[in-house]
Amino acid sequence: MSKLVQGYEVVIGFETHAQLSTNSKIFSRASVAFGAEPNTQACALDMALPGTLPVMNKGAVERAIEFGLAVNAHVAERSIFARKNYFYPDLPKGYQISQFEIPVVQGGEVSFYLEEGKETVHKTVRLERAHLEEDAGKSLHEDFIGQSGIDLNRAGTPLLEIVTQPDIRSSEEAVAYAKELHKIVTWIGICDGNMQEGSFRCDANVSVRKPGEPLGTRREIKNLNSFKFMQQAIDYEVRWQIDQIEDGHKIQQATVLFNPDTGETRAMRTKEDSADYRYFPDPDLPPLVIGREWVERVKGEMTELPRVMAERFVKDYALPEYDATTLTQSKAMAAYFEAAAKACGQPKLASNWIMGEVSRRLNAGEMTIEQAPVSAAQLAALIGRISDNTISNNAARQVFEVLWTEGGEVDDIIEAKGLKQMNDTGELEKIIDEVLASNPKNVEEFKAGNAKALNGLVGPIMKASKGKANPAQVNALLMKKLG
Amino acid sequence: MNDLHNLSVKALANLLQTKEVSAVEVATRFLARMGGNPHNAFLDIDSEATLAQARASDAKLANGTAGPLEGVPVAHKDVFVTQDFATTAGSKILSGYRSPFDATVVQRLRTAGMVTLGKLNCDEFAMGSANENSAYGAVQNPWDTTRVPGGSSGGSAAAVAAGLAPAATGTDTGGSIRQPASFCGITGIKPTYGRASRYGMIAYASSLDQAGPMARTAEDCALLLSAMCGPDADRDSTSLDVPAEDFTASLGAELKGLRIGIPQEFFGEGLHADVRAAVDAALAELTKQGATLVPISLPRTELSIPVYYIIAPAEASSNLSRFDGVKFGHRAKDYTDLESMYKKSRAEGFGSEVKRRIMTGTYVLSHGYYDAYYLQAQKIRRMIADDFQNAFKQCDVIAGPVAPSVAWKLGENANDPVADYLADIFTLPASLAGLPGMSVPAGFGAHGMPVGLQLIGNYFKEAQLLNVAHRLQQATDFHLRKPEGI
Numbered sequence: 001m002s003k004l005v006q007g008y009e010v011v012i013g014f015e016t017h018a019q020l021s022t023n024s025k026i027f028s029r030a031s032v033a034f035g036a037e038p039n040t041q042a043c044a045l046d047m048a049l050p051g052t053l054p055v056m057n058k059g060a061v062e063r064a065i066e067f068g069l070a071v072n073a074h075v076a077e078r079s080i081f082a083r084k085n086y087f088y089p090d091l092p093k094g095y096q097i098s099q100f101e102i103p104v105v106q107g108g109e110v111s112f113y114l115e116e117g118k119e120t121v122h123k124t125v126r127l128e129r130a131h132l133e134e135d136a137g138k139s140l141h142e143d144f145i146g147q148s149g150i151d152l153n154r155a156g157t158p159l160l161e162i163v164t165q166p167d168i169r170s171s172e173e174a175v176a177y178a179k180e181l182h183k184i185v186t187w188i189g190i191c192d193g194n195m196q197e198g199s200f201r202c203d204a205n206v207s208v209r210k211p212g213e214p215l216g217t218r219r220e221i222k223n224l225n226s227f228k229f230m231q232q233a234i235d236y237e238v239r240w241q242i243d244q245i246e247d248g249h250k251i252q253q254a255t256v257l258f259n260p261d262t263g264e265t266r267a268m269r270t271k272e273d274s275a276d277y278r279y280f281p282d283p284d285l286p287p288l289v290i291g292r293e294w295v296e297r298v299k300g301e302m303t304e305l306p307r308v309m310a311e312r313f314v315k316d317y318a319l320p321e322y323d324a325t326t327l328t329q330s331k332a333m334a335a336y337f338e339a340a341a342k343a344c345g346q347p348k349l350a351s352n353w354i355m356g357e358v359s360r361r362l363n364a365g366e367m368t369i370e371q372a373p374v375s376a377a378q379l380a381a382l383i384g385r386i387s388d389n390t391i392s393n394n395a396a397r398q399v400f401e402v403l404w405t406e407g408g409e410v411d412d413i414i415e416a417k418g419l420k421q422m423n424d425t426g427e428l429e430k431i432i433d434e435v436l437a438s439n440p441k442n443v444e445e446f447k448a449g450n451a452k453a454l455n456g457l458v459g460p461i462m463k464a465s466k467g468k469a470n471p472a473q474v475n476a477l478l479m480k481k482l483g
Numbered sequence: 484m485n486d487l488h489n490l491s492v493k494a495l496a497n498l499l500q501t502k503e504v505s506a507v508e509v510a511t512r513f514l515a516r517m518g519g520n521p522h523n524a525f526l527d528i529d530s531e532a533t534l535a536q537a538r539a540s541d542a543k544l545a546n547g548t549a550g551p552l553e554g555v556p557v558a559h560k561d562v563f564v565t566q567d568f569a570t571t572a573g574s575k576i577l578s579g580y581r582s583p584f585d586a587t588v589v590q591r592l593r594t595a596g597m598v599t600l601g602k603l604n605c606d607e608f609a610m611g612s613a614n615e616n617s618a619y620g621a622v623q624n625p626w627d628t629t630r631v632p633g634g635s636s637g638g639s640a641a642a643v644a645a646g647l648a649p650a651a652t653g654t655d656t657g658g659s660i661r662q663p664a665s666f667c668g669i670t671g672i673k674p675t676y677g678r679a680s681r682y683g684m685i686a687y688a689s690s691l692d693q694a695g696p697m698a699r700t701a702e703d704c705a706l707l708l709s710a711m712c713g714p715d716a717d718r719d720s721t722s723l724d725v726p727a728e729d730f731t732a733s734l735g736a737e738l739k740g741l742r743i744g745i746p747q748e749f750f751g752e753g754l755h756a757d758v759r760a761a762v763d764a765a766l767a768e769l770t771k772q773g774a775t776l777v778p779i780s781l782p783r784t785e786l787s788i789p790v791y792y793i794i795a796p797a798e799a800s801s802n803l804s805r806f807d808g809v810k811f812g813h814r815a816k817d818y819t820d821l822e823s824m825y826k827k828s829r830a831e832g833f834g835s836e837v838k839r840r841i842m843t844g845t846y847v848l849s850h851g852y853y854d855a856y857y858l859q860a861q862k863i864r865r866m867i868a869d870d871f872q873n874a875f876k877q878c879d880v881i882a883g884p885v886a887p888s889v890a891w892k893l894g895e896n897a898n899d900p901v902a903d904y905l906a907d908i909f910t911l912p913a914s915l916a917g918l919p920g921m922s923v924p925a926g927f928g929a930h931g932m933p934v935g936l937q938l939i940g941n942y943f944k945e946a947q948l949l950n951v952a953h954r955l956q957q958a959t960d961f962h963l964r965k966p967e968g969i
Contacts, residue, residue: 048805049583050577050580050582050811051564051582051586051682051686053681053686053718053719053720055719055720085800087804087807087825089807089809092805093804093805094803094804094805094807276849276850278800278848278850280797280848280857284686284689284720285720
């Protein structure tokens, strides 16, 4: 099942830091809004002023619970905050409050589809844990000659660190996993998913091994902040590790950074340099206790999850599983589909149009469904005109192009472009008779048993009707006349 | 009104409420006594700031919005951050530091009407048992200026004993309120862990630190403690959801039927005979009033020393990481890079006892040692707490000495930190269990130095402790005696 690279199996585990969408920080009341002037959103606690103490932001806990429910994980009744001790100027307390031995979310899984060659395969990545922690500040090394600036606006921003088992077997799977995880956290609204602003940061632990051998030594690629770089970085890292091993070198455990300009990964620090973090339970924070009632309440208030919605689409709209999964890639897409399907009463047609024309135009314009100039109602109206035989599929595509580029009402466009199908049998029969009369050769051939000769008749009929003839009707009439 | 400084908090409060004296008069009197900083008790005095608060109190007394302790002066241990005064925690690393906010305890006492006289000397970051670890010099014991006042709240105890303040705040991590109260012949109480907010108290060992009042009488302590305690969930997650309480309400209740547990481990060979005699006499007085003495055992008393000196330094090593010269406090003048800035700033800023505890704490939390030291200590800590619960099945309060001896000479243990650690043996168990404990004057021992009786209660039984102390003080006058010349 897993694809080998030069005879090696690739083993990847992910650690993702999702910034939780709270208004204030995880242990203080300071705002977490992005882009403020340095240190304007750092309160006494964020600056670690003497005497300040952390107080848990319940909103961050609720988001962790939501995530646990979304990935079918166990939400721990009791989890522990620990201090990770190390000195760094943008870490104001000299320790980071995180969860170490007992995290709030335990286990769980993320499933997704991905294309392998011509096949669509289903893949499940098991999660090890997800834990709450605070972000550090930022060190600014530019603009301060010979010195560094410290911006503590980000210090204390709530993060959920989501850790997988080493279940990922290729860079494609890695990207598919990351996209699926991104979809889940944005879908349930616990994270805005903005990778540029660092709201969703992925680290990949990559190792290679010969099939059947124990896990190889891993190197951790830090801060993969786009799906494109993610794949490039992992591909480079895998090749690099295989080359090293093939050359007789051993892989040293290390943390590496990907440089998008060179397309290479480079070691930042090796294991020998790694600090002893002296984790211990934070005595300023009692154990985080989450009662069943709290979990049930959050569950009750939670939005319908993508996989649940996909199942519903299969059941209620008789969609194939593939369509249902594709349409639930984003909440907005799913909402667009449901609105269109309900309005036109033709779910499968709506699905075809959205996965076909709509997606094609979105991709070409690098747009999201929210930006689509054709509304679900307009699409439904268009589909309605196909199913009531007012226009042909071909004509509908023309109408769609106009809707997308110029806007307007479906019926007005049909009228203006004269795309209405010729449903008047008398008029059509007249055209057919004329074409039959002027193409006796085709008629003879057809009667002699050459079925293909019919095409030579349909073409001119459609042309003579200026494309307005209903092809099915033309066929039926022809068969009758040539009977 | 030249004896204002000898009056209790209660008496001063009465005089102020009846407008027989003004808050400014009272403050002026104490500020005058503080001139020249006797016994090196204060670290920051700002008479303008004090008088401004006193004037505000007088205005409230005049317009009928006065708090119960309006205009009564108080001085704060320098580990409580204050806006009106500098806060150093007795450390050079925080020299000149000014907090943008007041500690909850400071704020609550201010709300009750108390006027701040200044900030009191203490062992650096509350680490010490003799107040000799202050970066700003040792504090003298007013009873004998060649002796230590105890620590770490040594400035608080000395100030009250010397009549420089009618009351003071202290903090108790392993005995830092009880032991100096005992050494200076005053009364002090540490409430149940979590009753007084730790917000604004510079952390030494977070799981042990508790604020408490120090004054001459149990009644005064009750008045202050009533104002200090109460939930503070928005600012301190370890603050308990237990409502504030009027600890004076049950003062005077009879002791008949009270069972006082006497832990045999507190009366072993390490206890000096003079201290034992004073403690025994106080216990005899309590039995005279109807209490009965019940022999009990706290079998892990000795273990409380290693357990405390693992847990407290472990937490301290992490709590003190924020003092790195980056954001506030002392930064070394000459450094070559980030690491040298850290090293030099901290090497210059911290004193030797603080460094010793940071190193001890770092060691016990290190990879490979954590299980053997820190986890093991936490297990024994729970057992110590269980031992108390077993004991409280047989008795209502526990009594014994506060410290094995009276105050020792300044400099006597200067090169022997372990001797200081061992002297904490009777106060550490209650701290580790999070129980309320207090020291009440029980008499005098060798060299005419004061001796305190320690009372330990079950969780939230502060009122009971204060009543026992109050009853003892109704029958004795040790708490009213003053060092010569005060």
